[in-house]
Amino acid sequence: MAILPLSAHQSVAIIGAGIAGLACGQVLANSGASVTLFDKARGPGGRLSSKRRPSATLDLGAQAFSVHNADFQRAVDTWLSIGCIASWPTATYQASPNGWQAHNDGQKRYTGAPRMSALTRHLADSLTALPQAALHTGTSITSLKRTQKGWLLVTAGGITHGPYDQVVVSAPPPQAHALLAAWDDDLATACQTRKQRACWAGWAIFDGPLPAIPGVDPDWQMARVAHPTLHIVSRNQTKPGRAAQPESLSLLAQLDWSEAHLEQPASEVARQLLAALKSLFPVSATLPDLIETGAHRWRYAQPAAACEHTYLYSGNGLALCGDNFCDGRVEDAWLSGHRLGKALIGRSV
Ligand SMILES: Cc1cc2nc3c(=O)[nH]c(=O)nc-3n(C[C@H](O)[C@H](O)[C@H](O)COP(=O)(O)OP(=O)(O)OC[C@H]3O[C@@H](n4cnc5c(N)ncnc54)[C@H](O)[C@@H]3O)c2cc1C
Structure with a gap:
């Protein structure tokens, strides 16, 4: 599917502030696009989460990650x-x-x-230090609406955000499917097939x-x-x-x-x-x-299985990224968001 490169000043909403959504947001914001991230959790990080108790902090998602790709090595x-x-x-x-x-x-x-969450906290802090980027945590997006001016995002509390030129969904496939099913058959089917x-x-x-x-x-x-x-x-x-x-x-x-x-x-x-x-x-x-x-x-x-894609997008301003559209590791998630960001701004990946 052909994609129209985003130009500076165009607006992007990213649903999910795990490492994939943050990596995508960083590329887009650095190119001058206006980027707003939404996450339903109290903080960014997703599956790179840590639990803080009075006597100890414990990582409950990924414990450690490895590096195989040169771009990811540079970030690391x-x-x-x-x-x-x-x-x-x-x-x-x-x-x-x-x-x-x-x-x-x-x-x-x-x-x-x-x-573990110190990494995604760092990514979120450096992204939101840019004037063209914002992060809304504790904000669950329950539906999308399409208008002539762009995409609107509706929260669980009934608040509407937007319009946006582009929406990137980095939530796990069953959650992404609920948002995309009404708007894009190909992306919705991709979500359904990723067990x-x-x-x-x-x-x-x-x-x-x-x-x-x-x-x-x-x-x-x-x-x-x-x-x-x-x-x-x-x-x-x-x-x-x-x-x-x-x-x-x-x-x-x-x-x-x-x-x-x-x-x-x-x-x-x-x-x-x-x-x-x-x-x-x-x-x-x-x-x-x-x-x-x-x-x-x-x-x-x-x-449940590896996948040949790194990210997916359609011509209507909707895109998917996250580890679930590649191989299920931290490195895959970062590469998915990073490469989607580059594709959206029309640079080679
Ligand atoms: C127990 C466990 C152990 C792991 N061990 C390793 C390991 O050893 N090495 C390794 O490399 N990887 C490991 N992983 C995998 C690694 O954690 C993931 O690949 C990576 O964190 C995925 O990042 P992501 O950004 O794609 O998705 P996520 O981190 O899941 O981010 C998606 C975000 O979307 C948000 N979201 C979902 N729906 C909505 C909505 N409707 N509105 C707003 N926000 C929404 C979620 O709150 C979440 O923050 C492990 C994962 C788990 C769970």
């Missing part, structure tokens, strides 16, 4: 120099109730510093360190787990800038298990994830006392 180098990300983890294991093995796939990874996997992300804060495991570095940072319930254990106090917090674990469940237990109460999910954690330690070991535990349900955690 900038974020490293600013200090909103840092290298992590360096001590990783494969764990199961039968034993632990050190695991190093040679891939360098990064995490937000001092929490999503769900994931429970548990967390637990303890009043002391985890028991030692024979042969395992006591400062291990992350473990990939072979267990029917538990998939990843990540120790938040080993992440850059969080050494002062107590033992604080993110416990990501297996996707199959998450989907089979999707409607269970969070407290029950947390209990089962903790039982799985306990099974990774020697029978004689006792876990320290719990300060707090809980679980977050991600209904749309990642796409």
Whole structure:
């Protein structure tokens, strides 16, 4: 589908201020377009979210990300120099109730510093420092309307924003479908065909360190787990800038298990994830006392399959980006938004 390049002074609404929406907004605002982002959550970040509790901060979405693309590497180098990300983890294991093995796939990874959401907070702050950009958080967009002057966005509270020349939707496909179904058959169909996997992300804060495991570095940072319930254990106090917090674990469940237990109460999910954690330690070991535990349900955690697109757009001023229209990682999400932004301003990608 041909696209008319946006010119400076044209206006763009971006629904979703995760890393894809922010990357798209940055390219467009830097080109001089007027950019307004909307996110239904209290802050930007989407699945790069962190939970702040009185004694610890825990990352509940992505724990770390890797880099393969040169454009993304340049962005990562900038974020490293600013200090909103840092290298992590360096001590990783494969764990199961039968034993632990050190695991190093040679891939360098990064995490937000001092929490994952510091990266998207930095992107949002640098974007909204531009006079032509704005971010409305706590604003759920429930429908779009087309007028002769452009697109209008209607919020859950019945407020109308716009008109805009271009609307970019970076929400997960089921949420994007609800907005686009009335206006664009091709984009709506693309949303319907991108099936999503769900994931429970548990967390637990303890009043002391985890028991030692024979042969395992006591400062291990992350473990990939072979267990029917538990998939990843990540120790938040080993992440850059969080050494002062107590033992604080993110416990990501297996996707199959998450989907089979999707409607269970969070407290029950947390209990089962903790039982799985306990099974990774020697029978004689006792876990320290719990300060707090809980679980977050991600209904749309990642796409079920990779996809050949990076972004999608139609000639009527509607476009889609986000990790769900590529491969489901932080890097894919950033590239999707970045490349869509460049396509919209008519530069090669
Ligand atoms: C548990 C978990 C673990 C992960 N682990 C890794 C990992 O180790 N490495 C890795 O690279 N990636 C990982 N990922 C994937 C990574 O987090 C995502 O690829 C990336 O964050 C997606 O960014 P995005 O901008 O495309 O989407 P999102 O971050 O989902 O942003 C979409 C935004 O749209 C907003 N929104 C939705 N509907 C509306 C609406 N109607 N109105 C307004 N706003 C709306 C949402 O609030 C959200 O902020 C993980 C994800 C999860 C859930």
